[in-house]
Amino acid sequence: xxxxxxxxxxxxxxxxxxxxxxxxxxxxxxxxxxxxxxxxxxxxxxxxxxxxxxxxxxxxxxxxxxxxxxxxxxxxxxxxxxxxxxxxxxxxxxxxxxxxxxxxxxxxxxxxxxxxxxxxxxxxxxxxxxxxxxxxxxxxxxxxxxxxxxxxxxxxxxxxxxxxxxxxxxxxxxxxxxxxxxxxxxxxxxxxxxxxxxxxxxxxxxxxxxxxxxxxxxxxxxxxxxxxxxxxxxxxxxxxxxxxxxxxxxxxxxxxxxxxxxxxxxxxxxxxxxxxxxxxxxxxxxxxxxxxxxxxxxxxxxxxxxxxxxxxxxxxxxxxxxxxxxxxxxxxxxxxxxxxxxxxxxxxxxxxxxxxxxxxxxxx
Numbered sequence: 001x002x003x004x005x006x007x008x009x010x011x012x013x014x015x016x017x018x019x020x021x022x023x024x025x026x027x028x029x030x031x032x033x034x035x036x037x038x039x040x041x042x043x044x045x046x047x048x049x050x051x052x053x054x055x056x057x058x059x060x061x062x063x064x065x066x067x068x069x070x071x072x073x074x075x076x077x078x079x080x081x082x083x084x085x086x087x088x089x090x091x092x093x094x095x096x097x098x099x100x101x102x103x104x105x106x107x108x109x110x111x112x113x114x115x116x117x118x119x120x121x122x123x124x125x126x127x128x129x130x131x132x133x134x135x136x137x138x139x140x141x142x143x144x145x146x147x148x149x150x151x152x153x154x155x156x157x158x159x160x161x162x163x164x165x166x167x168x169x170x171x172x173x174x175x176x177x178x179x180x181x182x183x184x185x186x187x188x189x190x191x192x193x194x195x196x197x198x199x200x201x202x203x204x205x206x207x208x209x210x211x212x213x214x215x216x217x218x219x220x221x222x223x224x225x226x227x228x229x230x231x232x233x234x235x236x237x238x239x240x241x242x243x244x245x246x247x248x249x250x251x252x253x254x255x256x257x258x259x260x261x262x263x264x265x266x267x268x269x270x271x272x273x274x275x276x277x278x279x280x281x282x283x284x285x286x287x288x289x290x291x292x293x294x295x296x297x298x299x300x301x302x303x304x305x306x307x308x309x310x311x312x313x314x315x316x317x318x319x320x321x322x323x324x325x326x327x328x329x330x331x332x333x334x335x336x337x338x339x340x341x342x343x344x345x346x347x348x349x350x351x352x353x354x355x356x357x358x359x360x361x362x363x364x
Contacts, residue, residue: 005030005155005188006051011060013046020046022212024060028156028190033182035191037199038209039235044192047209048158051190053077065155075104080149081158084165086141088133088148094120095129098148105152119151122181139170146178150185157182159191163198175202196236200224208232224282230363233280240286240327242279243362249273254359259301259321265354269361276362283330285356288317291347300349303327308342317342319350 006028013021021043028034036044049055050062053074062069064077080101088097098116107115120126123143133141142162149157159178163171179202182189193199199206200220208215208223208231216228227233233241247262248255254267258279271277291302306326307318310333317329327350342348 003030004028005065006190007061007063007066008047008050009061009063011047011050011057011062013043013050013055014058020212021050021057024214026207026214026217028188030188031186032204033179033189033191033202034205034207035193035199035203036207036209037193037196037235039194042209043212044194044209045160048081048160048190048192051077051156052079052081052158078155079158080152080154080156081160082142082145082149082162084161086133086145086162088141088144090133093130093132094125094136094144097133097144098151101148101152115151119147122150122184123147123177137170138166139174142166142174143177146181150181154187156188156190157185159189161192161194163193164195171198178202200236208235210235225358227280227358227360230278230280230360233278233358233360238283238328240281240283242281242325243276244279245276245362246271246273259323259325261299261301263299263354265357265359269359271359271361278360278362280358280360281352281356283316283328285352286327286329287351288319288329288331288342289349289351291349294349296349297351299354300351301327303348303350305342305344305346305348308344315342317348319348321350 004027008024008026011021011024012019024047036047038044046055050057053069053072064079069077095116098119099112102112102115117126120129123146125140125143125147128136128140136144163174166174175198191202203220205217206220206223207217210231216223216232223232224236227236233239242258244256244258246254247257252267253264254271255262255264256277256279301321303319303321305317306320309316313333314330315333319327319329321327
């Protein structure tokens with residue numbers, strides 16, 4: 001297993017009377033792409049600033065490459081940051097922007113040209129070395145900022161929502177380029193975003209944060225398919241949440257009632273009789289059947305289609321249940337499949353296979 005290049009131990013951070021981070025413990029492995037994911041104000045950027053040294057923890061410790069950083073200034077931490085604003089010097093050329101950090105670190109002048117051009121080659125901008133930032137597109141400016149950060153050969157690269165100002169298509173392209181660059185460099189990237197799709201598509205591991213605390217750390221698949229609590233389930237992708245309680249226990253299974261239908265599930269959470277729980281089901285895990293063509297089965301739930309949304313590759317439905325609850329479903333579109341020809345007002349059955357759900361303890 002790769003060694004830990006960054007370790008945060010029981011770190012908290014307060015400004016005046018406001019606690020921004022609460023008892024954060026986190027390990028970042030050498031060579032991994034780790035994403036800090038959460039809504040605005042959850043503490044992601046503050047945690048990044050603790051690692052870079054621009055902020056100091058109120059309590060706790062930060063280690064980089066096994067060394068306590070308590071008395072180490074930002075320039076001496078071997079960590080570089082790519083900011084959302086890029087922060088390029090407008091009066092300097094691309095070459096001069098990238099060379100600036102090397103000059104500040106008193107790198108011998110004979111080494112600078114080779115290192116600068118190698119960094120620009122990594123981000124495919126060597127032909128633009130003599131241009132000024134204003135002569136570049138947003139995506140090109142972002143690549144210059146990355147080249148300027150990696151030219152110093154940091155142990156860790158910190159990226160604070162660097163793609164947020166790009167348009168959709170360019171953002172998707174840069175996600176791929178960033179991941180490829182990270183593999184090529186072989187160093188740890190710590191990436192901050194509030195975009196769930198971005199986090200899931202780029203990361204080796206995702207750290208889900210909420211109100212200054214770490215809610216879950218895991219692979220993209222783990223945090224999506226196996227959320228540890230309702231906060232993670234709600235934040236990562238779209239989900240359907242049914243509030244119910246355990247009405248019967250037998251062996252390793254529980255029986256719950258959803259929309260007056262009985263459902264039996266494995267009791268993975270050790271739930272007790274009468275305990276309130278949430279049954280969480282992703283839209284793509286729900287199957288939809290026309291009531292006129294398919295007979296009712298015990299684990300089917302009745303509903304009426306109230307929205308049909310064609311998205312090219314998927315067909316999304318919003319189905320209203322008898323109780324008035326909305327349920328979202330997603331099916332991959334197949335123009336040759338008549339089953340996918342839904343219409344508003346259509347009476348349908350909703351069904352999912354046991355095991356496709358996640359059952360969580362009830363939260364208010």
